[in-house]
Amino acid sequence: MDKTYAHQTTESRIYALWEKSGVFAPNADPQAPAYSIIMPPPNANGELHLGHATFVAISDALIRYHRMRGDATLWLPGVDHAGILAQVTFEKKLKKEQSKSRHDLGRTEFVKQCYQFCLDNKILMENQMRALGASCDWNREKFTMDPEISKLVLQTFVKMHQDGLIYRGYRIVNWCPRCRSTLSDLELEWTERQDPLYYINYGPFVLATVRPETKFGDTAIAVHPDDARYQKWIGKEIEVVGLLGTFKIKVIADSAVDKEFGTGVIKVTPGHDPLDWEIGQRHKLEVKTVIDFDGRLNDLTGPYKGLKVAPARKQIAADMQAKGLLKKVDENYRHTVATCERCGTVIEPLVSRQWFVKIKPLAQAAIKAVEDGTVKIIPEKYQAMYFNWMKNIRDWPISRQIWWGHQLPVWYARSEQKTPKQQQEFELLKQGDTRARTDILESPIVSLEKPTGADEYIQDPDTFDTWFSSGQWPVNTLKTSNINDFQRFYPTSVMNTAYEILFLWVARMIMFGLYLTGEVPFETALINGVLRDENGQKMSKSKGNGINPNEAIAKYGADAVRMALLAGRDSGNDLMISKQQMEERIRGYRNFSNKLWNIGRFILINLEKTNVKIPFYEDSTKNRQILVEDDKRILTELTLITNRVTDGLENYRFGEATSSLYEFTWHAFADWYLEAVKPRLSSENVQDQIQVLAILRHVYIQILKLLHPFMPFVTEEIWRQIPGVFEPLLATATWPKAII
C-alpha cells in the first residue's frame, strides 16, 4: 500500500469496476425483499450543485446499505426536462451565442435544439453522479421527455379529463410577460419593493393604489360592509372624473376590504388583480381587460395604448397630477410583488383561459395517506407544512404557453371556429405562430391521437407544467422500465428530496400515485434541509456562493464531500456554512480517509511480518478465553458501533451514524487500541500476536463494511488490498449483524 491514499486515481477506477461488475442492478433473488428509490430527476438545464450531492450522499448510503443487506435494491436515475427553467436557460444561451430568439428558430427547430441542450447537460450530470459514487442502475435511466414516458404523461391527462378532474376555464392567472406563459402560485417568488402609493381622487372618495394604470379596468368601488364612514354609499352609483372623462361606477360592500388600509376604499379591477377577481366573482362584476398578454395597455386605455406597464404608470400618474386627480403620493410604500421564479419578471395577473386540475378530490386521498401513515414524512415537522398546504389547496393550472415540454393532447376542429377572429387564430396556429392565443378557440377535443375525419384539426400549442409530468415520475419510470419492475418495486421505499419542492413535487407525486395506481408512490418521504451561506442565502450556482462539487471532488475526493454533507448534522435541518468552512469540513474528511488508509497499512504491514497464517477472527469460545481486557473492550465497542450505525441507517440518522463511526475508527480503534497493542505485537508471545492481528483485521473489516455506504470509494479500494477476503466486492459484501 502507498503511504497516502490517492483518491484522484482511485475513484474513477473503482466506479468503473462497480459498473462493469453489474452490482448496481437489483439482484434477481425473488425471495429478497425489494428496496427502491427513484432518484429526484435533476433539471436538465445545468450541472449539479452541493444540494444534489446531499441527496446522492443520503440515497446512496441507503441503497448501498440495503444492497449489502441482500435486498433486491434498485436506485433508478433520471433527468427532468424542467419546462420553463430549461427553456429560459436555453433562450439565454441562444441569445448570447447566436443573438437569436426562439421565434427566429421557430417551434420545431427550437424544441429540437433544446432537446439536444438537455441531452448534453444530461451527460454532464450523469458524470457528476458517477464522480459522487452514486450506485444507481444506469441501464434503467429515464428522461421525462423519453417517448414512452411522454406517452404516459399524456394518457394521464386524457384519463383525468375523462374522470372529470380536468377542466378548461377563464380564471385570473399569474402571467409572466417575458416567458409569455401562465404560472402556478408555487412558481412565483415574492420580492419586497418600494413603490409609490398613489392617493387618487375618485368621485367623493380618495383611494390608494400602487397601480393607477389598471384603473381603466375598474368595474366597481368597494368598501368594508361595517365601515361607518361609507355606509350611505353602499349600493349607490357614483360619478367619477377620470383621465378619459367622466363615468359612473357602483359602490359595493365586501368584507375582503381592509378598513385600516389607505382610506378604506378600493377600486375593484377584476381583470388585473386576484383579490378583485374574487370580489368580482362574488358580486358578478364585469371583467374588463386593459393590459394584454405582452404586458402593454390595450385600446381601452385611449392614449396610453401600446405603453408597457411601468412607463404607463408614470405617465398616468403625471397626467393625473396635472389634472388634479391625484391627492398625494406616498413615495416610501413598501410591499411585496410576485415575480417569475425563473426569470425575475414582475407577474401580471391576467384573465385567461387555461387548463386546470380539479385538485380537491386528489388532495383528500393524499392527506389521508399521510394521516394514516401510509406515507411517512420524515422529519415529522414537514408533515405540518404538508397538511397546511394540502388543506388549503387550490385548483392547479397546468397549461403553459411555452414550447419546451409535453404538448397537450388537445385538438381543435376548423369547423367549430365560428367567428372570424377564431378562424384567423386557427389559421395562425396552423402556420406555427405561437404568439396566437389558443384560449379563444372553441370545442377542444381531448385525445391521444389527432382526430381523423373530413374536418381539419390543429393541436393546442400549450405544454404541461413540468410538475405535471414529474408528479407521475415514480409510476411512469417503473412502468416503462424493465418488465415486472413496476410490480416488483412499486410503491417505492424512500423518496429523498429537499423541502423546497415538498408541494411542487412530493405532494403531487402522492396525489398522482394514488390516482393512477391506488397506491402511494413511496412509503417514506425523506426530506432534506438546504445548504445556506454565512448570510443565510441558499447556495446556488447562479449566486456563486456555494462550493462547486466538481472542484471539491477533484481536490478532496467524493468520499470526503459526501461525509462533509452528512456527518454531525441532522440532514433534515438547514446547514448554514461559509465556503471556507465547507472546504475545511471536506478537508477534515479527506484526512479521515487517509487515516483509514493508514490504519490498513499498519495492519497489513504487521500481517506480512508474521510467518504464521492469521486465521480470520471468529467469535468462538476458544478465542474468547485468551482475550485480554483491551481486546474485550474494543470488541464490545465494535458491537455497539455496529448497532448504532445500523440503527442510524434504519432511522435516517446519518449524522449520528457517520460521526460515531468516525469517532470509533479514529479515536477508539486507531488512537487507543492500535497503540495499546503495539507492545504485544513486538513481544515474543506468538499466540498473542496471532490473536491481536486477528482482532485488528476483524475490527478493520467491520469498519470498512460499516463505512462503505458513506465512503464507498476508499473502503472498496482498501478491501481489494486485504489478502484473503472472501467477498470480491465490498459493495456486495454482507452487512455485519446488528441488534437494534
Added chain:
RNA sequence: GGACUCGUAGCUCAGUUGGUAGAGCGUUGCGUUUACAUCGCAAAUGUCAGAGGUUCGAGCCCUCUCGAGUCCACCA
C-alpha cells in the same frame, strides 16, 4: 394574518423514550515512539437565549418573554 423551526464552547453544528454537557474546525503547549504531519499527546473555554412550572432529577416536557429564520396567505 396563519403554520412551523431554531436560539448549546470563538465558529458551524450533534445531543430520540428526562439521569453527572459533546464533535469538527479554530486556539494554546508539547511531540519525528511498528501506519498516518492529510499525524500524535495534552490543555482551555459553556448561568445549554431569559423567566416560571412539572419532576427525586430538565438542554430535552409545559407556559410566557426576547431574538433569528422558513413556509403558506388576496393587504390594494
